[in-house]
Amino acid sequence: MILSLLRMKAIMQKEVRQLTRDRITFAMVVMIPLIQLLLFGYAINTEIRDIPIAIVDQSESEVGRIIAEAVEVTQVVTIVQRYATVHEAQQAINDGTARAVLILPSDLTQRIAQKRTLGQWLVDGSDTMISAAIMQLKNMPLNMLINYQTSQPATFEVALFFNPQRRSAVNIVPGLLAVILTMTMILFTSAAVVREKERGNMELLITTPVHPMELMLAKILPYVVVGFIQVIIILGLGYYVFDVPINGSVVQILLGTLLFILASLTLGLIISTRAQTQLQAMQMTIFILLPSILLSGFMFPYEGMPVPAQWVAEVLPATHFMRVIRGIILRGADLLDVWRDTLWLICFTLLGLVGASLGFKKSLD
Known part of the structure; x- marks a missing residue:
């Protein structure tokens, strides 16, 4: 078999044109390494201050x-x-x-x-x-x-x-709950709407009397059960295997987790309504996941970050849930004690649902 440089050149030109026409993908190619290098290189700091x-x-x-x-x-x-x-x-x-x-x-x-x-x-x-x-x-x-x-x-x-032995597992396991839920919940719903477009089901949805808000809620509610299954697995293993104490109320844990699951699923829906393909949805998801893991306080203390990085962290639901879940599990707090973070999760979910609904409306025009 003889390789043809001309044929290869023609295909390469097609791929380059296709990439440049896909504005979201092209932007991700440049922006993901640029923004994250600047953000994490500037924000990640193990030398804690203030x-x-x-x-x-x-x-x-x-x-x-x-x-x-x-x-x-x-x-x-x-x-x-x-x-x-x-x-x-x-x-x-x-x-x-x-x-x-x-x-x-x-x-x-x-x-x-x-x-x-x-x-x-x-x-x-x-x-x-x-x-x-x-x-x-x-x-x-x-x-x-x-x-x-x-x-x-x-x-x-x-x-x-709360942790007199200074065991790292006591701090890591509740944080892992936030990280794992962030990864899975956003991944589940980030392709939910765009998948309907790629499968040709969008015309069917247009002809039905389904309201955009009804569609958004129907897309996320089944995954709430999946999220609670993950919560039971993580906290169960953390308690019985790693001896992580659960000092707070189980009801408070479930309520706080429900707020975060809804916020994460809503964030995935926002991505799905903005993306044109599942590949774009996956790229945008990665763009959100890395800051959620590195800036939420899971790996590096929030107090060690410079102020601009803290502003970015404050926008992310994972940062607020990290405080909520550690407060309830380790310190025995309740949702009223951490009311600022609780209120942010509620507002993020409501505003996110409205934004996702409006984005879906626009896709129908």
Whole structure:
């Protein structure tokens, strides 16, 4: 068999023309590596800074103010709130407002004179990278307050909540629930509408009295059951195999997961109504999946990202569900405690359904 360069050239020219005419595919070829390289190269940072913390200064003294300033100067933490009682501060950890609390006792001056530990950190240990960063402050020097002639004792005591053994599985398994649901739910529905076009079923749908919103809901509801099956498998294995504690209510877990499943399925529908082919739908899905995994806080702490990357992360449903599911499972929170993330998932689903319905209407014109 003799290869013909002319025939090969003709086919290559056809492929290039076809690629340039397919605007979405051509844009993905350029934009996927460009945007993701800039985004992830800039956003992924294992050096954590500006961890939101609260402080309870029971001493109400000038020394307490100096210690608070010294802790904040490290740039590892940022004081976002001050509370009068330890109970209020612990509630801030439970609802995710603060990742740690610094408690300065009323006898702070006496502790300095006696060269004892000056206070205590209460830390959300469910995130091992966050707790490791706070642990670095355990022995921070405060030479402006006390001059140790011998070996310096720990400046602060540390109490790790929710994961005192600092096991990574405790943090990873709930996060995997968000990642796996993101991948499967978006993949299921990203080709749902465009598949009807490619199979020639769109004309049938046009002739039926089905309303666009009815079609969108009918497309996603069957996959809700699939999502719950995955939830049972992941949490069951996490509990029995990896000994991940489930501190929250099962009802709260299921409700929070339902909101995220609906949001993810809706995101897939938006992709499906915008794509012209299943290949385009798959490319757009990949474009969404990578940021959802890398910017949601699953692999790298949200606090370690620069502000522009956090803005991108805040748009993604996976970021909000990561906080919700870890809060419920590990900290025993409920949906009201994490109401901001709960509200975002609800609004995203409603707006997404409207957007997908309008996109389907346009495809009928």
